[in-house]
Amino acid sequence: xxxKPRVFVDRRIPDEVQQVLExxxxxxxxxxxxxxxxxxxAARLAHAEGYMTMGRRIDDELLASAPRLKVVSTVSVGYxxxxxxxxxxxxxxxxxxxxxxxxxxxxLAFLLMLGAARRVAxxxxxxxxxxxxxxxxxxxxxVDVHHATLGIIGMGRIGEAVxxxxxxxxxxxxxxxxxxxxxxxxxKYGAVxxxxxxxxxxxxxxxxxxxxxxxxxxxxxAREFSLMKRSAxxxxxxxxxxxxxPALVAALRNGTIRAAGLDVFDKEPLPAGHxxxxxxxxxxxxxxxxxxxxxxxxxxMLAARNLMxxxxxxxxxxxxxxxxxxxx
Ligand code: DGY
Numbered sequence: 001x002x003x004k005p006r007v008f009v010d011r012r013i014p015d016e017v018q019q020v021l022e023x024x025x026x027x028x029x030x031x032x033x034x035x036x037x038x039x040x041x042a043a044r045l046a047h048a049e050g051y052m053t054m055g056r057r058i059d060d061e062l063l064a065s066a067p068r069l070k071v072v073s074t075v076s077v078g079y080x081x082x083x084x085x086x087x088x089x090x091x092x093x094x095x096x097x098x099x100x101x102x103x104x105x106x107x108l109a110f111l112l113m114l115g116a117a118r119r120v121a122x123x124x125x126x127x128x129x130x131x132x133x134x135x136x137x138x139x140x141x142x143v144d145v146h147h148a149t150l151g152i153i154g155m156g157r158i159g160e161a162v163x164x165x166x167x168x169x170x171x172x173x174x175x176x177x178x179x180x181x182x183x184x185x186x187x188k189y190g191a192v193x194x195x196x197x198x199x200x201x202x203x204x205x206x207x208x209x210x211x212x213x214x215x216x217x218x219x220x221x222a223r224e225f226s227l228m229k230r231s232a233x234x235x236x237x238x239x240x241x242x243x244x245x246p247a248l249v250a251a252l253r254n255g256t257i258r259a260a261g262l263d264v265f266d267k268e269p270l271p272a273g274h275x276x277x278x279x280x281x282x283x284x285x286x287x288x289x290x291x292x293x294x295x296x297x298x299x300x301m302l303a304a305r306n307l308m309x310x311x312x313x314x315x316x317x318x319x320x321x322x323x324x325x326x327x328x
Contacts, residue, residue, distance in 0.1 A: 005311045006068075007050035010036050017300045024308055025050065038062075045069060050307045058094075060086040071316075073307035075299045076290070077101060080212040080239060084322045094320040095306035099157060100298040101290040106161035108289045109237040112261030113150075113205050115283045116233045118142040119259070122280050143204075143231065143258070145170055151203030152176040153196065153219070154210025154238060155185060162207065163189040175199055200227040205235060212239035220244065225251035233259045237289050240265040249275045252282060263289050 007025040021027050028044060030036045035056075036044070042065035045051060049068050054075040060083060063069065069092050072082065077098045087094055115121065119142050126132060126140075150166045152159045155178040166172040167189035174191040176182065177199045185191040200206060206228060210216045220234070221244040228234065234257055236243055245266045251257045259281040265274075268287055276282050290299060302317060309316035 005049040005070075006047050007052065007307065007311075008044045008048040009052040010041065010044075010056060011054060013052075013300045013304075014297045017297070017304050020301070021052075021304050021308070025311070042066075050311050052303050052307055055081050057081045057083075058087060058092075059083045060090075063087065063090045063092060066092075071095065071307055071310035073303045073310075073316075075296075075303040078211060078239060079320050080241075082320065084320075088323070093310055093323045095303070095310065095316045095318055096320050097299040097302045097306070098318055100302055101295050102157045102161045104292050104295040105158045105237060105289040106165060108263060108285075109158070109162050109207055109209065109235060110165050112235045112237065112263060112283060112285070113207065113233065114145055116235065116259045116261035116281075117145050117205075119281075121283045143233070145172070145205070147171045147173075148204035149173045149175065149202060150205045150207060151194070151199040152191075153199065153206065153208045154178060154216075155182045155191070156209065156211075158237075159207075159209045160185050160189075162209070163191050167191070175203065196224075197227055200224055201229070203232060204229065205233050208234070208236045208238045208242055210238050210242060212241050216242050218242070218244050220248070222247040222250065225256050228257050230255060231258050233257070233261065235261040237263045240268065245276070249279070252276075252279050259283070261285075263287055 004024060004026045007021060007027050009029045011030060013029065042062065045066035047068060048066060049070050051069060052073045052075065058072050058081060063086055071093050073095045075097055077096055079094055079096045082094045123140060150172045152162060152174065155176040159176065160182065163174045163185050167174050174189055175194045176191050177194060177196045181193050182191065208220060219242050225247060248260065252260055261283040263285045264287055276284060290296060306316040306318055
């Protein structure tokens with residue numbers, strides 16, 4: 001025994017992050033290529049005081065197998081995989097990694113808009129199949145992003161980073177739906193606060209960035225898609241469960257909306273043969289919003305700092321807001 005707190009990390013982490021953790025913790029890192037099996041995870045957590053993860057479901061049953069646990073530090077801004085009430089009952093706090101990924105996720109949201117508008121995946125496949133035999137024809141045409149109207153649902157820091165690109169770089173009109181007004185986005189990017197139905201009815205691109213909460217689960221369903229313009233494109237860079245997926249498939253199939261760019265799905269990894277994969281008007285990515293080397297390294301380092309701060313009895317840089325009221 002070293003006297004240092006025991007910490008378990010369920011995936012490989014950058015060397016510098018490992019070194020920082022090893023200075024003050026007794027570290028155990030899962031080296032498997034695949035996700036750690038549930039019973040193995042429970043065994044590794046039996047003596048751990050800290051757990052660093054990326055998206056593992058933290059429920060009461062798992063917590064019961066980790067009686068010494070004080071903190072779960074997720075390497076993500078989203079924390080919908082935390083059962084907050086169970087964690088509070090068992091005296092475990094949660095931390096997350098906002099801010100360091102804002103610009104990277106905003107880049108990806110923009111890529112999904114551009115890629116769906118200009119049919120990038122579909123036309124890349126067309127070239128690879130050797131079907132490009134003549135100059136272009138109308139069958140290859142897409143729609144413009146520049147000077148179109150963008151509606152952002154969930155205007156947090158990532159939304160503001162997208163709004164900046166849209167307004168200042170692409171001359172787009174930006175409108176947004178959010179519980180609270182974002183005065184900086186209004187002043188700097190001319191963003192207009194609207195209600196949800198108006199945003200849906202008047203946007204050329206509808207971008208979903210809201211966190212997944214009980215209030216946002218299934219936020220986009222058949223009614224919402226039917227309110228969108230038939231020429232509009234839907235983009236989701238939040239969480240899959242914010243969308244009623246069968247309703248989205250129907251809207252794409254029936255021409256209720258033009259196309260979709262999606263980085264997140266109800267079930268991930270997206271099962272082979274899923275209806276979304278059979279539609280030509282979808283651009284599908286494997287949940288890579290924050291996945292650049294630098295940003296993921298920064299997220300891992302921030303997660304390590306969050307975790308160590310809690311174990312030292314200090315306020316971490318980024319406690320999940322729901323825990324702020326219960327900690328000193
Ligand atoms: C996040 O950090 O929540 C992003 O979705 C990447 O997982």
